[in-house]
Amino acid sequence: MPNYYRPAGGLPPQTQLLTDRAMFRTAYAVIPRGTNSDIVTSSLPFWESTRLWVLARPLSGFAETFAQYMVEIAPGGGSDRPESDPQAQAVLFVTAGTLTLRITGAEHRLTAGGYAYLPPGQEWTVRNPDDTEPVHFHWIRKRYARIDGVDVPDAFVSSDAEVEPVAMPGTEGRWSTTRFVDPADLRHDMHVNIVTFEPGAAIPFAETHVMEHGLYILEGKAVYRLNEDWVEVQEGDFLWLRAFCPQACYAGGPGRFRYLLYKDVNRHVPLSPPL
Template identity: 70%
Template sequence: MAERTYWATHGGHPPQTDLLTDRAMFREAYAVIPRGTQRDIVTSNLPLWEGTRLWVLARPLTGFAETFSQYLMEVSPGGGSDSPEDDPGAEAVLFVMEGELTLTVRGDEHHAMAPGGYAFLAPGEQWTVRNHAAEPVRFMWIRKAYQRVEGVDVPESFVTNEQDVAPTPMPDTDGKWATTRFVDPNDVRHDMHVTIVTFQPGGLIPFAETHVMEHGLYVLEGQAVYRLNEDWVEVQAGDFMWLRAFCPQACYAGGPRPFRYLLYKDVNRHVRLGLGGMHR
């Protein structure tokens, strides 16, 4: 398998001579947060984390993400947290893009996660993270409130690396479109899927997908023209896209390298009745 690279911001601040024109867009059905907006001035901090800053790419908000939050984390050497999550009902996926992250689960299960490292953390799991390396570690942290179902077990936590998971080609695409799935799509214990979608140069989604899942897309590598509702938008490594449920989407991978993104979607649960998806 070819060596993988993952784009992660290093922050910084643009000079006063830069033009203001950018690709950032916030629409009713989608948002595009380009990598150029991920600057030092828009970082956040978290309680009980040391040596850490983050960029919040998505959060539950009227007219924005409804089912998840997504952080781009940067942890300095020696930094991390012994109490990273304050919501016992939250499940999570961590995906490492640069550096090495030491993840400890259940107090004594230690994992040195290198780039491509992927962890699913079940709701209520006891876990900690530390950076014991000499360079900062940068990783994605996706969080969702787990929807329990009576008679359905909660899935177990696990740690792997995308290099150890074979991508599944989409039918009739000659391998130009493939998805790396970390859980069985038919396993209804899981109410979210976080996968990696790969398009080889020239690959495309040949129709406007329109479906019930909400999406968060973080571009790991490459560039493409992406259809979002009625617009075609250029995107590249480091950009983030949010798509509300039923937002039409398609893409064409037009760059010289594969176009790859980390994809979140909510799955495998009844539609909650009431406006805004809330129970009455």
């Protein structure tokens, strides 16, 4: 059974120092796991016995395409009306516990590593069937960019264990990506993958590209290059990168470094309306 990091909540003691790794820059943000306490949780309409931490939301002039939540559902909780935006698509990724997901009447039980894609307008519900333990999952939302002549993707369920990672060229498997969607499938306008680095592996150049990123660290630790800064990160941290922010990393060990990665893909760059 995989062991992904999930928040514990609570509040820090009054004796804790204020110094922290949290930062918000023009090109990126770092939300360390210690900031996700009870005091910053949110609630949603039509969700029962549920709380969530909002990690990302569209901000004008920053990252504008997606929102990402960490969701905790207590035993017996959930929602029969989870999504209020008919244009929103979603990816759910379970980090702990058991989630019962119904997609147009078909029931799926997702445990740690479980993954689901839900297209816009899809009927779905979620419940925590466990009597004693909460379920934790990530909910990534993006408004779907429809294109005439391109079909909307179908809903599907998968898992981290079911998909074979693909090694990046020239890395001998030390850097690999678990791709839940075929990159050539142009129906999809976002990818949510898992990136894995073996201890000591690296991104050996500063990636600089148009895609925005949400990056939740599932396991391990690393030193991450963000724009002009090197930042220490660990499991439970969240990185939020706007387009063209230079990025690279060294995996510090002793175990693997893995993160859940969002990026927008396969669409024209939106242009301002003509004057």
